[in-house]
Amino acid sequence: MKKLALILLSILILxxxxxxxxxxxxxxxxxxxxxSPFKRAVGNFSLSSFDREEVSSMLMQLSMEHxxxxxxxxxxxxxxxxxxxxxxxxxxxxxxxxDIEVDGIIISPKFITAIYEQNYLSLNGDLKxxxxxxxxxxxxxxxxxNNLLYKNISEEIVLQYGKDKVTELLEYMYSKEExxxxxxxxxxxxxxxxxKGSFKYSGITTNTDIExxxxxxxxxxxxxxxxxxxxxxxxxxxKAIRDAATEFINLHMVGYGLYKxxxxxxxxLIVTTPFLNKPELLYLSNIISSNLNFTANVMxxxxxxxxxxxxxxxxxxxxxxxxxxxxxxx
Numbered sequence: 001m002k003k004l005a006l007i008l009l010s011i012l013i014l015x016x017x018x019x020x021x022x023x024x025x026x027x028x029x030x031x032x033x034x035x036s037p038f039k040r041a042v043g044n045f046s047l048s049s050f051d052r053e054e055v056s057s058m059l060m061q062l063s064m065e066h067x068x069x070x071x072x073x074x075x076x077x078x079x080x081x082x083x084x085x086x087x088x089x090x091x092x093x094x095x096x097x098x099d100i101e102v103d104g105i106i107i108s109p110k111f112i113t114a115i116y117e118q119n120y121l122s123l124n125g126d127l128k129x130x131x132x133x134x135x136x137x138x139x140x141x142x143x144x145x146n147n148l149l150y151k152n153i154s155e156e157i158v159l160q161y162g163k164d165k166v167t168e169l170l171e172y173m174y175s176k177e178e179x180x181x182x183x184x185x186x187x188x189x190x191x192x193x194x195x196k197g198s199f200k201y202s203g204i205t206t207n208t209d210i211e212x213x214x215x216x217x218x219x220x221x222x223x224x225x226x227x228x229x230x231x232x233x234x235x236x237x238x239k240a241i242r243d244a245a246t247e248f249i250n251l252h253m254v255g256y257g258l259y260k261x262x263x264x265x266x267x268x269l270i271v272t273t274p275f276l277n278k279p280e281l282l283y284l285s286n287i288i289s290s291n292l293n294f295t296a297n298v299m300x301x302x303x304x305x306x307x308x309x310x311x312x313x314x315x316x317x318x319x320x321x322x323x324x325x326x327x328x329x330x
Contacts, residue, residue, distance in 0.1 A: 032060065032074035035121050041076035045085040046114030050135050054196050055116050055189055058217050058258070062187050063131045066204050067120035072128065077117025079130065079176060085115055088172065094165050102140075102151045109140045109153065111161045113191070115169070127178070131185040132169070136162045139193055155190060159200055162188045163212055174208050186210060195219050196256065215261075222255035222267070231257075234264050234294055241269070241291045248287055249273060249280070265318070267294055269302040276306065281327060285312045289323040292316055 060074070080088075088094050095110045114135035122128045138158045139150050166186050173179055187202040198218030203210040220226045222238035238255045245251060251273045258266035269288070276284060281304065288302055292314075300323075302314030313326040 032069050032072060032120075035073040035075040035125065039075055039078060041117065042078055043080040043082045043085045043115075043117065045082045045089070046135065047089055047110055048113035048135065048137055048191060050114055050189075050191055051196050052116065054219070055133050055135070056118070058189075058199055059116065059118055059131050059133045059187060062199065062202050062215070062217070063118060063120060063129075063185060066183070066185055067129045067131075071123060073121040073123065073125070075119040075121055077130075078119055079173070079179065080115060080117050088115065088169070089113070094168060097161065100153070102153065105142055105151060107140050107142045107151060107153075111136055111138075111140075111153075111158050112165060113137045127182055129183045129185065130173070130179070131187070132173075133187050133189050133199075134162050134166065134169070135189050135191060135197075137191045139191070155200075159188060159190065163201065166210060166212075170205065170208060170210065184210075186212075187215075188212075192219075195221060216259070218259055220257050220259060222257050227257060230262060231259075231264060237291075237293045238267075238269075240293070241288055244287050244291050245271065245284060248284060249276070251284075264295055264298050267298055267300045269300070269314070271302065271304045273304060273306050273311075276304075276311065278327070281311055285314060285325045285327070289314050289316075289325055292323060296321070 089110075089112060091097075091108075091110070094112045097109055097111065099106050099108050101107075112134060114133075116133040116135065118131040119127060120129040120131065136158050138153045138155055140153055141148050141150050143149070166188075170184060170186070173184055183205055185202065185204040187199050189197055189199050191197040196219035199215055201212040202215050203212040222235060227235045227238075234257065242253045242255075245253060251271055253272075254270045256268045256270075257264050258268075271284075271288070273284070284304060288304075292300055292302075294300060297318050298316075299318040300314070300316040302312075303310050304312040304314075310328055313328060314323065315326070316323045
């Protein structure tokens with residue numbers, strides 16, 4: 001009962017604060033326990049408005065392969081300050097690159113828009129590892145008269161630039177005396193202005209060297225051409241939920257799927273409705289929860305919202321068919 005109380009409390013607290021569900025802490029082997037006392041990140045600077053919550057969640061999943069949840073504590077980044085990040089992302093440091101020509105247009109690119117840090121501690125509180133997400137932007141701006149216009153740079157060029165600059169970043173990290181013997185995992189995240197971005201490469205240091213392996217954590221709309229062509233069963237699952245819900249009431253539903261390579265691992269459903277009284281909200285929640293027929297190893301989060309407020313939260317964990325529905329009241 002104590003464990004259940006913690007889960008419910010964390011959900012209610014985070015919903016009340018308006019934070020993403022991905023920040024919740026469930027005290028089992030599927031999630032990290034937060035180090036206590038809580039320390040906020042010392043650095044917060046970026047050149048773009050990337051989806052910090054999604055990057056955090058995906059980077060945490062990648063970190064689980066190196067820093068196990070049953071013997072590691074999670075802590076927000078403590079080693080790259082806002083001032084350091086601003087300096088590293090300047091055109092004199094990690095974004096020092098020659099102008100490039102694209103379709104006859106000269107562009108001064110800034111490929112690295114952010115560095116996002118996570119820390120992992122041993123159970124006694126000592127630092128055991130750091131994870132860094134390098135945020136890369138292939139969509140570069142230039143002036144066209146009085147307007148700000150954009151050109152998309154080849155993913156291969158942007159990713160190679162990111163890999164090349166990781167060496168400089170690691171040299172900087174290891175110049176800090178307290179990090180000399182600490183493993184650092186680095187993952188390259190490619191932004192996408194149409195939908196959430198994707199992690200393309202990751203690696204962890206051996207001594208101070210790093211070798212990258214190709215990965216592919218990417219988001220797709222569940223009714224996109226990609227999902228229709230590559231995961232038709234889960235496209236049909238999403239369509240069935242949306243059809244059943246809209247048959248009851250006029251609403252707007254968006255579904256995102258997180259794919260690891262070509263396997264669906266997470267689903268997020270965002271349902272926007274007109275005002276519903278409690279019986280209507282219960283009925284709509286039941287329609288959605290009873291139609292969650294996605295692949296068994298998929299973690300599902302569903303939100304029913306009205307006027308920018310979440311009224312109901314629907315949760316189904318991976319490897320289980322159990323569904324929990326929480327009605328959220330002020």
